[in-house]
Amino acid sequence: MGRYKIGYRTLKTAIGTAAAIIIAQFFGLNFFASAGIITILCIQNSKKKSLKTAYARFVACILGIGFSFIFFEGIAYHPLVIGLLLLLFIPVTVLFKVSEGVVTSSVIILHIYSGHQMTAGIVLNEVSLIVIGIGTALLVNLYMPSLDSKLKQYQVEIEKNFRKIFEEMVSYLRTNESRWMGNEITETAGLLEEAKSLAFRNVENHFLRSENYFYHYFQIREKQFEIIERVLPIVTSIEPLVKQRYMIADFLEVVSSYIHPGNTAQQLLIRLYDLQTQFKDEPLPESREEFEARAQLFQLIKEMEQYLLIKKSLKVESKVITNHLITEK
Known part of the structure; x- marks a missing residue:
């Protein structure tokens, strides 16, 4: 059996995920566990890649919120509308070169869908999850062991x-x-x-x-x-x-x-x-x-x-x- 070893990226992912969830829970945010998911997705094996990924996910999430308002409030909160939204949303992320953020923004879109309404409080909640998740990932990723x-x-x-x-x-x-x-x-x-x-x-x-x-x-x-x-x-x-x-x-x-x-x-x-x-x-x-x-x-x-x-x-x-x-x- 090979020797079990925990790498730096694994360690940072574990610490960052726990920290993001704790912070989101401390502020009483709904879907606070999603902050941890965003952190997991943003931690990369280099600082530049981490920064690039964070930017892509943040922009995609903001676009996702905008699309949610247009489609859910403009049409209806219905599963078919989610499909239509993604049909147009994904090509837009590709156009803006932020397709890495599709998964993260989809989580945000589904949060809004599950609430069946879009208020300032819900938008603030989702933006806070994004900021906490991405921010925590960037902080823990500042440390990179010398190669x-x-x-x-x-x-x-x-x-x-x-x-x-x-x-x-x-x-x-x-x-x-x-x-x-x-x-x-x-x-x-x-x-x-x-x-x-x-x-x-x-x-x-x-x-x-x-x-x-x-x-x-x-x-x-x-x-x-x-x-x-x-x-x-x-x-x-x-x-x-x-x-x-x-x-x-x-x-x-x-x-x-x-x-x-x-x-x-x-x-x-x-x-x-x-x-x-x-x-x-x-x-x-x-x-x-x-x-x-x-x-x-x-x-x-x-x-x-x-x-x-x-x-x-x-x-x-x-x-x-x-x-x-x-x-x-």
Whole structure:
């Protein structure tokens, strides 16, 4: 059996729901439990998403009250009228881009329907439920646990896999043999997907920040990983043990040792350009097999150039992140 764990969102939902109901009951509101339902619907996994959801539900509820007045007071308090109301109301919420609030506003509409009348007191009661429910959700959602430690762990795992992949390429170039199963390839693809999703959530927890280091970092690694996936077939397709294989193997070994958050791309690019110059100074190939092998190795060099140019675009913010993590501990 898996270990039972209560997440932050579950805890906030439980606290927020109870608080909303207590407040609504304290003020003697009818349907006070609905304040708790609204709170449940408004709690999200990021601050920006929570604010967006709260706005959508509030606007939809106000629209729902207006529609209720027009249809119930203008036509009749009848089940068929509810159907007609929703038939027109839902497209309007879509038009105003507040369709997330359909469920919440439907609760409000049904409250008004069950009272068979629409007075200032009933409207005030429903608006109060909306304000309490949404307000409580926003308050409890102000606290979001830092995701930096988890993101740092993803960073460590991805870099470890990158190193392993490069080490295997180095080994194959030197020996023309490999027993590697390639598990790190599929594992890295999954890690990058999860890491980007978590990093995006981290961005949404900061109202004044549209992008952060980790999200940009994982985007860079994703682009580099695409190049690695292109490079691997090139490496495995080279058969002749030409001299240039060992030169590139040495270079890839250096690249492997430089895989970390710091931006060392410029140093590696200088090494790569030196390697290109050495290739050009080498005597022409003596056989077709050697020519094809050197052509593939040259293609590998061009791919590695792109790999390093992508890394060069990553701002050196790792020191700031590391200091932040140390402070948190």
